[in-house]
Amino acid sequence: MTTRTGPVRRALVVGRPGLPLPPLAALALLLACGDSGEGPDAAGDGGAEAEATDALPGEDAGTDDAPAPDGEVPLDDGGAGDADGGTAWRPFSDDSPWNTPIPADPELEPDSAALIADFASSSPWGPHLDINMTGYSIPLYWADAATPTFEVLAEVGGEGWLGDNGMNATGTMPIPEGATPDPESDHHLLVVDRGRGLEWGCWNMRFETGGWRAGLCATADLRGTGVRTPATLADPWWMAHGARACGFPLVAGLIRVDEVAAGRIDHALIVAYPHIRSGWFTPPASTGQARVGDDAISTRGIPCGGRIQLDPGLDVDALDVSPAGKLVLRALQTYGAYVGDYSGALSLYAENSPAALAYWAGGVLDTYVFLDRLDLSRFRVLRLGTLHDNGNGD
Secondary structure (H helix, E strand, O other): OOOOOOOOOOOOOOOOOOOOHHHHHHHHHHOOOOOOOEOOOOOEOOOOOOOOOOOOOOOOOOOOOOOOOOOOOOOOOOOOOOOOOOOOOOOOOOOOOOOOOOOOOOOEOOOHHHHHHHHHHOOOOOOOEEEEOOOOOOOEEEOOOOOOEEEEEEEEEOOOOEEEOOEEEEEEEEOOOOOOOOOOOOOOEEEEEOOOOEEEEEEOOEEEOOEEEEEEEEEEEOOOOOOOOOOOOOOOHHHHOOOOOOOOOOOOOOEOHHHHHHOOOOOOEEEEEOOOEEEEEOOOOOOOOOOEOOOEOOOOOOEEOOEEEEOOOOOHHHOOOOHHHHHHHHHHHHOOEEEEEEOOOEEEEEOOOHHHHHHHOOOOOOOOOOOOOOOHHHEEEEOOOOOEEOOOOO
16 A cells, blocks of 8 residues: 655644654654634635545545445434433543533632633634534544555554654554545544543545554553643654644544434534634643644733633523534533634534534534524633643744
8 A cells, every 4th residue: 555645734843852853853844734614614724725525536625415435324303312312432532621510619710811811803704603514524434344455555643653753754553445535625534432441543534545644643541531631741742643733533522413302412622713822731731732823822812721601690592503512512611612723614523424514413402503692701611631732832
């Protein structure tokens, strides 16, 4: 299988002790800043052209009305289920930060109100929280022992990939027939095997003549805490890195079809916005976002791993929001959301394989479910943990 590598823009550690000069130079050249969602669908690219993406040979690259590929289980329930309905699968251990409810009286950042005011005003598209769906999100596919596996060559390989000091790394990944990466510039692809308790997450994933290649790939243990070793402590260095800018597993914080159909979202979400603080992170993040022009800078904003919470006293039932939207809001009240990436808009993330998009489009959930219905000043920033300097903030 012939594969080629491509450019990487993720927040990689530059200047860490022990990193040889050739990889250091390469990483410095590769530290460009990508876009994880901007524009009318919380997913435009601010003028950047999206890259073309190909499916497996002979397969459709994926349209909203495409049949569900293997690995997807579309549901035909047009509603969001009962708020006290069934129990969906939940990744990570019960003591994971992703699965730990926020206490009744949490300690807040002293400048929480100012941070939220900056959060709310940071998007040129307006002060509204959107859900990335049709692009700039995460297509999720399910795998099992029968799923075909492929060799994937990644320019940077995290856990589960082997290379030359983390570079030009090769890993074996189950990829269901017809699986396609996200159509926009981040080109994420996520495969989960619940039986094995593993995810394979890739950024800038594409199939080209001869095989699959990606900018960065890593596995994650879905039976553990979902927290990688911080980049400031990781040895080897690449074990800190994941397909998100902040190092999170891709399934972490993702709004999924199965849980919305079950009527419960029992975990924290992931949020991205323009003024994420670059260069710094706090667990559960393991890496920091690189600087993005005058948006993401090192002296302003909430860093990777910062946690925001919707006021638990807000009467969600009184809002003119769909049942699925209310599930999302209750999750934001109970578990909050971790800052996990740069985005050109204020963005949450819902899985967006073709089957998932067909489900959402059945009147369940849409990008602008909260437009003009949610006062962003009702959010607050929880006290940050230990801050780590990733070395890529300026």
